Amino acid sequence: MKKYHFIAVGGAVMHNLALALVKKGDHVTGSDDEIYEPSRTRLAKAGILPAEYGWFPEKITSALDGIILGMHARIDNPELIKAQELGIPVYSFPEFIYNQSQDKKRVVIAGSHGKTSITAIILHVLKDLNIDFDYLVGAQIEGFDLMVKLSDAPVIVIEGDEYLTSPLDRRPKFFHYHHDIVLVSGIAWDHFNVFPDFNVYKDQFLKLMNQTPPTGELIYCEVDPLVKEAAEKSSMSGRKTPYQAHPAEVMHGKTFLKTDKGLVQIGIFGDHNLQNLQGAMEVCRVLGVTKRQFYESIPKFKGAAKRQEILAENESGILFRDFAHAPSKLKATVNAVKNQFPDRRLIAVQELHTYSSLNKEFLPNYADCMKETDVAIIYLNPHAAALKKLELMDQDTLREGFKRPDLMLFTESQALKDYLLAQNYSNTNLLLMSSGNYDNLDLEPLKAKFN
Template identity: 50%
Template sequence: MAKVHFIAIGGSVMHQLAIALRHKGYEVTGSDDEIFEPALSNLRQAGILPASLGWDPTRITADIDAVILGMHAREDNPELIRARELQLKIYSFPEYIYQESKNKTRVAVGGSHGKTTTTAMIMHVLQYNQQAFDYLVGARLEGFNQSVNITDAPLIVCEADEYPASVIEKRPKFLFLHPQIAILTGIAWDHINVFPTYEIYEEQFALFLRQMEPGSVLIYNSGDTALSNLVTAEGRHLRLIPYTTPIHMIRDGVTRVFFDEGYADLEVFGEHNLLNMHAAKLVCNELGLSDEAFLAAIASFRGAAKRLELVAKNDHSVIYRDFAHAPSKVKATMEATRQQFPQRRLIAVLELHTYSSLNASFLSQYQGALEAADVAVVFYSKHALEIKRMPDLAPELIMEKFGRTDLHVFNDRARLEAFLEEQNYHDANLLLMSSGTYDGLDFPSLEKLLHK
């Protein structure tokens, strides 16, 4: 029985891997200096919650087969120092995922946007068709108890991001997965705290393409010019499968998508989701599923958590919550909502929450991002700025960078809530976009806005 120790076990994905390995029968231990919900309860239920918080080098013993290092751990971590002294095998999260999947067919879903949804679509279709598979995905999904699963299945489907793997392994996570089948959804500059220029960011994707084995399958969004140019330059050794927006129609707020001779009426909508779906279909085809099998399954896909997630609705209004925060994601979500409900006014609220979005030098990337909204709002929390040790942002600067003189800017949650109360929601949709929580906004209570 393998013995595995997690340094920084409380991470949102790290603790899920720990639980998956426990379920597989491994002996799992871990440590962290802080563990929050839901990781706290999940680890306790699995019987692997550390007895005490903090770092203790005596936990690191010579009989440990693998040490898995979380992003939260620093290089001077006493447990990491001890593991190095004992010359134990130390892995970042993605490095270890590869160790567990060397003998599997590996599917990796990369790109600047749509990774979670595309991965979720593939998982949904495989499960619907009773296929055995492992997975790694960055959100809670309906029908799946956890976000990481490691078994003896012959296939693994991984959301593959370009963020550094760990404090001692600064290369992007997706470079360690070595997929036989990969998706790239597009390239749009993000994570400026890690990739200070677009050129550095783009180079990560070039590295990903270069290291793929000759003859591996690359499914890529040919409508993304930057990505297409990169694939032309770096992907000649691969079997290339381009994809675009599939044929579809919208009627009475429902999207119908067509593949070959078949069609499906969808629970999700928007051109970005149609692109994600086309990529997912092509992967499923590569895995042996027909278009007919794909369409039968995808009709019941309702999306990943916080991806155009329904908060409330009535006959003439809908409130959606979406994870969109980077400029390209904001534009895609806005356009999707506008196209799905062309007769309704659109009230859009974007929270600046990430390091990039709160950085004054990056704000110009949002120029025109909220143009499709009838009422446009930007919210940011002074608390978020303090945590990230960043200077305050002037509302006038935000208005200038977004290119809207009628932009409403709030940095106080109570003022935002009062503003939302004042709006008329008859024949109007409310779209809330953020990777944060609007400083603790009570989302379920927003339903009352539709009953005024």
């Protein structure tokens, strides 16, 4: 049994990693200055919720085998300083994942969009086929209790994020996994606060590709011009496998894959999801899954949480929730829903919540992202903008940035709720897109409109 202490244990991936280690049999403690749901309840159930919020250097002793440092912590954190004084190994969570998986085949799924969906498909298929594997994924997935699993499995599938590693390490997380197989799904400017220069952002993916060992494989979406350019420029000597959207057709609001054995109905839709599915199929091939096995498993896949997630539906309308926030994700999600249901009115609500999306300089990247929606709505939380020390954009500014002269802006959650509840949803889909929660908007009355 190893002993680990988590600094900033309340984060989404951090608390899942802590729970995974408890499940593995290790001794785990942690600290944080704030812990929200569902982390709080899950940590409490496992018996590792800190007794009080704050940082306590006395928790750090030489008996610890390692410290796992969350991105939320600062470099002057008193527990971190104590650990450094005692010479205790300090890991960021990607460094720790690599430390625990050096003897495994490491598959990393990277890209500005589609990472979670692709990883979720792979995990679903492997589990369905009873193949032993470990994983790290960035969202809760149906059929999996945790977002992290560490065991003696011979393979680990990792969702590789390009965001910063830790307060001590300003490099993208995905460099630390030292992949054998890497998939790159797309490159579209994100994390404007960390990568204000788009060329620097693009270079991270080229560097990742170049890390591929001679015995490894790069799987890349050739439909994305920036991914294709990077793959062709890459100096790696391993195998390069391009992919594009899996052939499919839409009938009566349902998507069917075209296969050599006939049509196969699936529960996801849209060009990007068909690209994601094909990319996942290529990874599964590397892991020994046949086409037949993949096609038999994929109809049971319902999607990752908050990725075109159906909250409620009836015969003439669907209420969708999606994590989309960056321009490429927003446009892909809007277009997918409209193309799947071309005869239905589409009301789309986008909450601008991240630093990039709330930044006026980044706004032109959203041009035409909501072109296909019939009603375009933006929600801004003034408190979120103030916390990031950014100017609250007005409706005219947003209309110019999105190139939608009829775009509507709401800055109060209750006003948005009142408007949405007043709408007639006959032959209408409602698409809610955000990495936040519209300032705790109660979705139950909206769900009732579709029952």
